[in-house]
Amino acid sequence: MKLSHPFPQAAAVLAVIASVFLSGCATKLAQPITGYTCCNLRPDYGWVSSANMLGGPIVPVGEPVVLDTVKRDRYAYGTIGGDYVSLRDDTARSREDMLRWTRQIVVPTDPKLTLATWSPEVQKAVYAAKVVVGMTRPQVLMSLSYPSRNDTKDLNASTWRYWTTQEDEPVDILFGADGTVTGFSGKPSAVRTVEFRR
Structure with missing residues (x-):
């Protein structure tokens, strides 16, 4: 492509x-x-x-x-x-x-092979480069790529920070104790950049 x-x-x-x-x-x-x-x-x-x-x-x-x-x-x-x-x-x-x-x-291996094993909703979110509540860390990584190491030094952290082109604003992806996304934090315009709308 x-x-x-x-x-x-x-x-x-x-x-x-x-x-x-x-x-x-x-x-x-x-x-x-x-x-x-x-x-x-x-x-x-x-x-x-x-x-x-x-x-x-x-x-x-x-x-x-x-x-x-x-x-x-x-x-x-x-x-x-x-x-x-x-x-x-x-x-x-x-x-x-x-x-x-x-x-x-x-x-080395095409990630779409793994993507095909995930739920239809998660697949739609990844193809849209968005995140839906309930996604795992590997699913967020596939959808958004790695957050900057300047802001997220540990990928096991409960918060990953990404920056958006919307007014150069940050948006935080929040993870629960089970390692899945529980929500988002940031200005509404920044959150819209990453949140998958059902």
Whole structure:
């Protein structure tokens, strides 16, 4: 599936700029990182960032990925679903940090196989990149991807914080003792970004 980009010319310009940018100190990986998108990702003008701002276009879960180039300690480049893409780990302190995050985003087995085993309601929520009360942590991860490590340092925490493009507002996903979503916290416009309406 091709990435849907709201500004096709901007995407083309980004590809040209990226090729010039890569001509510097970029390194080709001896073994490309291949697999599938772990979850729904949110590109911003061709960048998928670990900051993971919710809103805008979606790269769906289960898209084929080939990453063959890295630069500095934060960037990986390649294709997702056949389209050129750049990944940026905003919190990486080393290349190992960036590669660890990249391998969370790019998984070896198509997650849609797992998605197909979940209830119809959860499947609809994931395909819409939304969350419904009762979802588990793995289901939220597949739907929204990983929250920024700056705000959610422990994935076992009872609250995961995501930022939205709606007025740059946060929304918190609240988990109960059983590890399932119990509700949301944030401004109504931010909550609407993530809450699946039955």
